[in-house]
Each structure stands twice: as structure tokens, then as C-alpha cells.
Amino acid sequence: MKEVVILxxxxxxxxxxxxxxxxxxxxxxxxxxxxxYHYEATDLHEVATGMQHRSRISYDINDVVDxxxxxxxxxxxxxxxxxxxKVICTNGKEVTYDYLIVALGFESETFGTPGVDxxxxxxxxxxxxxxxxxxxxxxxxxxxxxxxxDFLKIVVCGAGFTGVELMGALVEAKPEYxxxxxxxxxxxEIYCVEASTRLLxxxxxxxxxxxxxxxxEWGVKLYTGMRVKEIKPNLVMYRAGxxxxxKEISARTIIWTTGVRGSKxxxxxGFSEKxxxxxVKDDLSxxxxxxxxxxxxxxxxxxxxxxxxxxxxxxxxxxxxxHAAKNIIRQIAGQSTEPFSFKSLGSVASIGNTHxxxxxxxxxxxxxxxxxxxxxxxxxxxxxxxxVKETMSKGRFDFYH
Ligand SMILES: Cc1cc2nc3c(=O)[nH]c(=O)nc-3n(C[C@H](O)[C@H](O)[C@H](O)COP(=O)(O)OP(=O)(O)OC[C@H]3O[C@@H](n4cnc5c(N)ncnc54)[C@H](O)[C@@H]3O)c2cc1C
Numbered sequence: 001m002k003e004v005v006i007l008x009x010x011x012x013x014x015x016x017x018x019x020x021x022x023x024x025x026x027x028x029x030x031x032x033x034x035x036x037y038h039y040e041a042t043d044l045h046e047v048a049t050g051m052q053h054r055s056r057i058s059y060d061i062n063d064v065v066d067x068x069x070x071x072x073x074x075x076x077x078x079x080x081x082x083x084x085x086k087v088i089c090t091n092g093k094e095v096t097y098d099y100l101i102v103a104l105g106f107e108s109e110t111f112g113t114p115g116v117d118x119x120x121x122x123x124x125x126x127x128x129x130x131x132x133x134x135x136x137x138x139x140x141x142x143x144x145x146x147x148x149x150d151f152l153k154i155v156v157c158g159a160g161f162t163g164v165e166l167m168g169a170l171v172e173a174k175p176e177y178x179x180x181x182x183x184x185x186x187x188x189e190i191y192c193v194e195a196s197t198r199l200l201x202x203x204x205x206x207x208x209x210x211x212x213x214x215x216x217e218w219g220v221k222l223y224t225g226m227r228v229k230e231i232k233p234n235l236v237m238y239r240a241g242x243x244x245x246x247k248e249i250s251a252r253t254i255i256w257t258t259g260v261r262g263s264k265x266x267x268x269x270g271f272s273e274k275x276x277x278x279x280v281k282d283d284l285s286x287x288x289x290x291x292x293x294x295x296x297x298x299x300x301x302x303x304x305x306x307x308x309x310x311x312x313x314x315x316x317x318x319x320x321x322x323h324a325a326k327n328i329i330r331q332i333a334g335q336s337t338e339p340f341s342f343k344s345l346g347s348v349a350s351i352g353n354t355h356x357x358x359x360x361x362x363x364x365x366x367x368x369x370x371x372x373x374x375x376x377x378x379x380x381x382x383x384x385x386x387x388v389k390e391t392m393s394k395g396r397f398d399f400y401h
Contacts, residue, residue: 002027002332005087005097007077007265009033009061010041011314012296013103014385015321021066025329029069030095032087034076036061038385039126040394041105042314042378045162047129048255049169050137050176051353054126059390077104080269082289099291099328103321104263106297106312108256109275115231120157120256123166132255139252140180152181152188153251155236157228158258159194161202161349164211166257167192168351171218190220191249193238195258197225202311202347203357207364211349211357228258260312262298274300279309283337284324291331293324301340316342318384348374353398 004020004027006013013031020029039058046052065072075089080102087095108122116122121132136154143151154170156163167190174185181188192215200208216222223238229246230237236249262276271278271286277300278286284299286292296317300309310316319342327337348358348370356370365373375396383391 002098003030003096004028004099004101004328005030005032005095006101006103007032007080007087008103008105008263008296009035009038009072010103010105010296010317011381011385012105012317012321012324013101014038014061014064015318016101016103016295016325017064017070017321018385018387019322019325020328021069023325023329025332027069027099027328027332028071030071030073030097031061031065032073032075032077032089032095033061034074035125036072036074037126038064040314040378040382041125042381044123044126044129045166045169047126048123048132048166049173050133051169051173054130056394058126059386059394063390064386077265078268079265080271080292082269082286082292085291097291099293099331101293101295101321101324101328102266102286102298103296103317104265104298106260107263107276109259109261110256111258113228113230113258116256119231119233119235120254122256123162124260132253136177136253137180140177142252143181143183149187150234150250151252152183153249154188154190154253154255155249155251156190156192157231157236157254157256159192159196159199159212159222159224160257160259161200161347162260163192163194163257164200164215165350166255167215167220168211168349168355169353171215171220172352186219191236191251192220192222193226193228193236193249194222194224195227199224200349203359204364207357207359207366210366211351214351214355231256260297266294266298277309277312282339283327284320284340285327285337290337293327295320295324301342303342310342310344313347314381315345315347318381348377350374 037058043057110116139151178185226238228238266273278294279300297312323340346359350356356374357366379395
């Protein structure tokens, strides 16, 4: 019986698992993740702001494991040894495979900016997100004791998709924070420093402006065309160009959302990579290794229409996980693999629980209808990894406001 090992129980890994379990192929699957739960990474900003408890965006991996066909192993992966077909975990444990799916997801990208690791909060997993929420609550309590306004300031570094969704949720959570600090919500200041002047390039300018203008109307102080040069304790240092004077914002909460890279396991395993991502072959297998598939945020797949890699998203991760599993099933049956193709269904960014904007296919949507669609998208992805049970218990059904 062939041994298939899946690394990572995120969108790509669990979608692959679901397909392998559904298909009666003669194989055993070992799923490895450092956590014993799956989390919906697209909803991390909601935990970071306190809009949702972590239990609402995560579920037990064993809930989706068919124990007759799959073994779940909770371990941290250090590297893959492709020559010897084995995975090496932090505690020295080794797991051998016939086929491997690497779906280890994303990490925060600091671009080498000094002080980020030490003095800024990142939002790359549920523990991080929960830490941000507790940190904000603590700063609000400290304001009450000290009356130092820096405790009421929150700086988001980066206004990409994640930063924008985070700011929308922060605005919505202001009344809750204000209660803790015993202030008016307007006294809580949200700042954002962003290097680009053209925000959210995945949307046309009109649509991007809709979201950005809402954040500004809601009081977010957005500094675009400004590069964060360094984070110091309670201080964000930034400037427009190298010849421009350095500016600073002092704040007790600094959140880093400038971008993501693929897992460090990719480089540690010797794959040819750029920012933790491998340019995979058209069937999603790794160059030089037909039995190793690299999917989700650790993979770069070329969009032939733009000659640029597709943006890394949950949507494409789910499709890649499914496709990699299908190709392994074909290989086990002695058939040739099939090339991966992808057509984006669009994407929708939330700004708080009742506002959103984005594209469904190529059609722009905004406001309440977009918020409705966003929740339906979240439910669909939950259904694709967790099935009906998880969707019924963790899905978003608060469509009407
Ligand atoms: C706030 C936010 C909002 C987003 N919104 C959207 C959106 O609206 N739409 C969209 O399509 N995408 C969105 N994204 C992007 C999306 O979340 C990612 O593209 C997606 O999570 C990638 O899926 P994945 O399966 O590759 O990895 P992940 O979801 O990151 O899963 C990786 C898994 O690997 C495990 N793991 C990692 N390292 C190790 C290790 N060394 N050993 C063992 N296990 C390990 C982790 O525990 C995790 O379970 C958003 C991201 C964020 C942060």
C-alpha cells in the first residue's frame, strides 16, 4: 500500500486529505501539523480584534480524519529530504513517504526591516491573533491607569488585503476597547503606514477607493507612499524616500501586516525557492521530484494570461490541494498526471462585519451585499475542508443586519 504524507492541515492540506479519503485509492495517508486544530487563516483578523473567539474559526483536525485510512501526527516539520523520501520533524521523528504534499502555508514577511520581530505583533496563526487581542485589551487597561494616550494608539504597518480587513475590524471593535479604557471610542486612534500609493491592486481604482475611503471616513489615519524603515520599542519610524526626513508614530500597539512569504521549511529542504515559494511544474509537482507536490502559499503558479504568479489565496490553495490529491490518485493507478488550471471566482475584502467590497467573477460588489457574499465564501471554504458538521457549527449565518 502506498504511503501519502501531507504536511500542513490548512486549506490546501485538508482539501487534499478530503479528496484522498473520499477516493477509495489503495493508500494510507499521514497528515502532519504542528497544531491539533485547523484554523481558517482568512478570519485571523477577527480573532485579533476580538470580533470572534478563536474557537469560532478553528476545529479539531481529528474531526475530519478517517481513522481507517489516515493517521494524524501532531509534530513540527523541520525539513523534507527528497532524496531519501522522508520528512524530518523538530523532535527528530522521521516519516517516510511514497508521495508527498507540502502545504505548510505562510509566514510573516519582514523584508529585513529592523525591529519587526522584536517590537511588532504579527498575525500569522491563531495564537498570534489571540495575542494581539489580549495585548490591545491590556493597553486599554493601562491607559485607564496612566492616562498616557500612546496606549490608545494602534498602528497597522501595511494596507494590503490583510491590513485593510484588520483595520475594518479594529474600527468596529473600538467601542469595546473604549469601554475597557473608559474613553470615547473616537479617542482610540488607528494609524496605517503603507509604502504603495495605489492600494489593493487586485481591484480597480474605483473599487479600491470605496474600501479605503470608508476606512478614512471611519477615522483611520492612512499614510500612503511611506516606507516603514524601523520599528523601535513603541515607535514606528517611516519616510517617503531615502532623502526625506524620518517621521515617527509612537504607539503601544504595532501590528505588522506588510506581506507574507512561504514556510521556512521550503528553503531548509533545499527546494529552489523565492520568498519561501517554489515555482512548481504545471501539474503542481516540484521540479526534479514527480512524487512531491507543493501547494497553497508555498507554491508559485504562473498565470499565463499575465505572466505573473497567481496571488496566494485560500481560494487557489483549496483548488491546488484538490488537484494534487487527484494527481497522486492517478499516479497510483499508473496514469499520467494532469496540468492544473485556475480561474479566480473573484475576491471580497471585509471592512467590519457588515461592510465589504470586491469582485464576484469580474463583477464589482460593495456594501451590505458584498458582506453577504463574503460570509457565503467563508462558509463555502469551511465546507470544502471541514464538511457539513463544521460548517453548521462554525459557519457565518448572520447574513441579515
Ligand atoms: C487576515 C487574512 C485574511 C485573508 N483573507 C483572504 C480572503 O478573503 N480570501 C482568500 O482567498 N485568501 C485570504 N487570505 C490568504 C489565505 O489565508 C492564505 O492564502 C491561505 O491560508 C493559504 O493556505 P495554505 O493551505 O497554503 O496554508 P495555511 O492556511 O497557512 O495552513 C498551513 C498549515 O501548516 C501548518 N504548519 C505550518 N508550519 C508548519 C510546520 N513547520 N510543521 C507542521 N505544521 C506546520 C499550520 O499549522 C497550518 O495548519 C487571508 C489571509 C489572512 C492572514
